[in-house]
Amino acid sequence: MDNVIKYKIIFFIFILFASSNLNANSSYYRLDDYDTNYDKLQDPPLKQEPHKKLHPSSIYKQQRPTKLQQEYDYSRREIAQNSQANNRLSGYQINPTRLDYFLLGIGGGIDLYAYDEKRQISLDLYAKLGYFRYINLNAIRIYANIGSAIPLANSNPNTLTFSGNIDFLLNLKVFHIYAGLGYGGEYYKSQKFLSQGLNVNLGLSKQFGRNAIDVGLVIPFYTIYTKDVIIKKNIIFSLEYSYKI
Incomplete structure (x- = not known):
């Protein structure tokens, strides 16, 4: 009885195996021309393709240089010495395209001197x-003065005065x-006497x-001798007032 049951079980398993093979032959997922004897390891090696050489401009092969660390200069730099920059900084209305001017002016003063002690x-x-010229600010x-000295409250003769001068003007922002130095003198027409020498301008x-106003001193370094009388110039x-043309 036991053998009969055993044979039935074996027969049932055989029927299932046969039916599964039949269903596999008609299955959608069945591989066509599947060779069970195929061994991939026995295939010859594939042909290697030649290495492609890219143009140097290609971004894939271009080697970019390493970025250099930029050093910044924080040191103080001097302002360029030119008339435009100096004009803006100091507020002087100086024409940067013109530095030279012809100078015209008039002046007056009080002359202190010693006459007959x-x-x-x-x-x-x-x-x-x-002539006037700007040097930065x-x-x-360089100028010449021509005029006359008129004595006050005395009977001294009038004189013809003249001088040639050169002055250097130093800018102090406000003024x-x-x-400077000059060379000049006086001529007494009635006595036909000429006295001359150096003078200092301050x-x-x-x-x-283009306008200018000057307030200053002229210190002459000459002495006049006329008719045994000494006229000693002291200070002026x-x-x-000047205008630059």
Whole structure:
């Protein structure tokens, strides 16, 4: 009885195996021309393709240089020495395209001198002609003064005054301070006597565009001898107006 059951079980398993093979032959997922004897390891090696050489401009082969660390310069730099920059910084209305000017002016002053061992004064009136040039915000001027000295409250003769001068003007923002040298003298027409020598110019100059006002001193270094009388020049207080053409 046991053998009969055993044979039935074996027969049932055989029927299932046969039916599964039949269903596999008609299955959608069945491989076509499947060779059970195929061994991939026995295939010949595939043909290697040649290495492609890319153009140097290709971004895939281009080697970019390493980025350099930029060093910044934080040091103080001096302002360029030119008339435009200096004009903006100091607020002076100076034409940067023109530095040279022809100078015209008038002036007057009080002349202190000693005559016959007495202190005397005279009124100086003169005209100024010259040349003016800016050097950055500083300046230099070369000019000549021609005029007359008129004695006040005394009977001394009038004189013809003249001088040639050169001054250097140093900019102090609010005004210029000037200093210079000159050579001049006086001519007494009635006595036909000429006295001449050096003089020093010192003072302050205020520039208003092309206009200027000067307040200063003229210190002469010459002495006049006439008819056994000594006329010794001491100092001249001057006030001038100039215009730059």
